Amino acid sequence: MTVFRDFAFKLLVVEKLMYGDETLSPAFNLRQHMRARGIEDLDAYVGENGLEYTILDEARTYFEDLEIPAELLAGVEELTFDGGHQVFMECAPVWDGEDDLFDVHRLDDLDLLPNLKFFTGGRELEHMLPGARDILAARGIATR
Template structure:
């Protein structure tokens, strides 16, 4: 199994495979996960525990432990970097997208995606990870803003 170095990069891949392509199953639902642990109102839980702008430990643990088979990683030919991903809401249900909580810090994990051809949101990626445009170009990956 592939080991990701950058948690936020892994989440972008999870978004593509789990919530976009629906090939990485089952789809994780933080609300359902927390309900199974006795939390009936997720938003109230987040507010009462001052967790509004953080990744909930339960979601982080799930996604960090999630193994993505290399066969599925090989199907990723396109990634989108966008603050509106569902995976972000599954990690931080009241996150407003106004901070760097999910910023990618490294592109080392590109090695895990042998068939990646297109990155949408390359300008956002460049902002998060300076030099990203050059790294993508050097790998023959098209970046679209």
């Protein structure tokens, strides 16, 4: 079982594989998941429960428990950090990108991606984690 140490980093990998490459399936859809639980209006549910700036427990549990096969991880050559990622919207459907909810806090999980060559969003990553670009460069990973 592959274990990620940084949830936000795992979400970047999920974005690439599930919503980008579509090789990790089925794609998680929070609205459908919540409809199955009897919640028809997700935005109203979020607002009524003060969940605007949080990752919904249902999404966190799904993505924390999600197994990503080693062969898919080995195929990841590029990651991107972008506040508009689909996976972020599946976790926090009314998130506005104005806080640190999805900040990466550690890069230990780079070991899980043996063929990573590029990281797009290096400036944003450096802002979240000072020294990150140096860590990537030391591993031969180019930033854009």
